[in-house]
Amino acid sequence: MNNRTFDQRVRLDSIQKLSFRFTSLGFVRNNEFFGPIADGYTLFGYQLNPRIAYQPAPNVVLEAGVFFKSDFGQERITQIAPTFTVKFRHRNWNYLFGTLEGSVSHNLIEPLYNFERLLQQRIENGLQINHQTDRTFFDGWISYLQNTRPGYTRQEQFWGGVSAEFSLLHTPGFRLSVPLQFTVFHAGGQNINSPLPVRTALNAAGSLSLTWQNAASGFLRSARLDTYVAGYSENAEKSYSGSAFYPNLTLHLKPLTVLVSYWRGNAYRAELGGDLYQSYTRRYNSTYEERNRQLLMLRFLKDISIANGLSVTVRLEPHYDVGNGKFEHSEGVYINFRH
Template identity: 45%
Template sequence: MAILTAIFTKTQAQTNTNSLESVYSYNRSKLGKVQFKFSSLAYVRNNEYFNNIADGYTLFGYYLNPKVAYQPHEKVSIELGGFARKEFGTAGFKEIQPTFTIQVKQNDWRFLFGNIEGNINHRMIEPLMSFERLVSAPLEHGAQIKYQKTTTLKNSNVSDEVFFDLWLDWQRSTSPGQTNQESFWNGLSFYSPALLVKGFKVKGLVQGSIYHAGGQNIQSALPVVTRVNTALGVRIQKDFLTNQSLVADNYYVGYYESPYRGTAYYLNGYWQHPKFQVGVSYWFGHFFYAPMGNDLFQSYSRKFNSQGYYEPYRSILILRLVKDWKIIDGLNISLRAEPHYDVQNGKFEHSEGLYVKYQLH
């Protein structure tokens, strides 16, 4: 069904995004001391799309997030900072916001309140959450519970990571008498412990999200909206040679919004080499919709001049090419190209991006 790109223990269903994820660190020597932390991302992403579902455009810019951190206790950390995002070709900054996070750690569990570890850190499949949110929606506000633990499988030297992420991203607030709706996005991402079966590592993958827009006693003619998305999958991974793997990730994906329903199959195969990644993905969706998902996978158009347009079936074959460089500790560069063939419409399209991430912690 799919033959896909290799992935280490920290992986996603499309390609490995470790080099661009936020890195959590705990240093006992920093206890009771004020620390300076800093993260930034410079990016250029070009989408060359010519269909009636998704717009083509280019995103080019950077964002900065300097922070001051303090650990009053070995289980508690507090961060306060500022966020600024600049898009080239526009005057001033596109976004300026304060950031604040309080984090409580208990063994391998972490609870975050304030600015949470969002976008690609959720490790959601792209039909449910677009990779592009890394640059278009880098900040998420709310609460989050995370669990990450890497162990060695019994009677072997094979390492495995269990991953759990439950979050609430509060996107917009309202109050009685206002005309705007409140909206939030609640999600779950879970990678189960693996089983070793005749040299193959097998694990279950569960993802889901709820998007809700509404509110009580507000003056809005818009209907209350609740959209539910689910994804159930299985990963089969075979490691070989030195730091190389073949991985197959296959998902059954769902969409529900009374009275509408949609389903999809998302099949992925990867080979990960220490110097690059190569992957193939196939998507077949029927009346599918996910509010935070990549536009290409949707049955209902998001194009600015195609409101009301839809395609009952979406069939897409994607080639994924990734090259990552680690320049120094904390500084990573990722080059990504994703040409695809829109089977239903007989179109070849493509997107590519260059991302430079720096994190001081």
């Protein structure tokens, strides 16, 4: 799905040396899931991230702020976390340390990265290199999800990867491109008192993607076909592996965007991937496994620009769980502000 409206990039502004920046996200997402793989629940709340930016040179910026998250129904703020980023640009390449341009900004497909992490675990800290032009997109990062020390009972957790897309053909009406995505999750640590095994999980996905752009302003504005193949491999106490086929057809119509998807997974798993795509359950207090998993998905997406920097996104996402014979759905409304 196109999640650009949720991007939070660290701006380089050659005019102002010192500036105030602010982003917020109000959200409500309801998951009506009844099958054995994913729990149904509602996410309802908001995020705030005020920041001060200092730019000592045209190609360098430092941002410092505080991230607040509040989930409605809780008696206190759910999360308060400092944010700090150093960003340096050299020849259209960006180098970041600290709080990353992460989450959905990595442009990963949902089987590799769960959209709901934007609402629940948005902040990523670590190192990042990215680059974007009309023909190419590249993002490489490593984030430190959880630390540990000798004697601790918890493992340290790293997550990193590369997300890229390269154009093979780019004409006024057509574009043929190759998206490639690769992520690594590692949990372990030295001299810790954790009963959990050391784990390293690899996920990869690739596609041949064709985009058609309508030169006229008709009902059908553009169409894109993606043919993703995904793979999974893990080395823990024993080895695991899986694969999946994930074709998508995206139709940008005049009133809204329609996305038609099919998922066929075979023993697939991704640590940070969307719940519905897993072959191993994420339901509370369950050990269910579904080696062969099939989904038919139909998603309706609408981004509405209200004012400069303020937008509302509405999504309706029904799907049919073929293996369990269940019709399920989720819907969400997101109010996004960037200044």
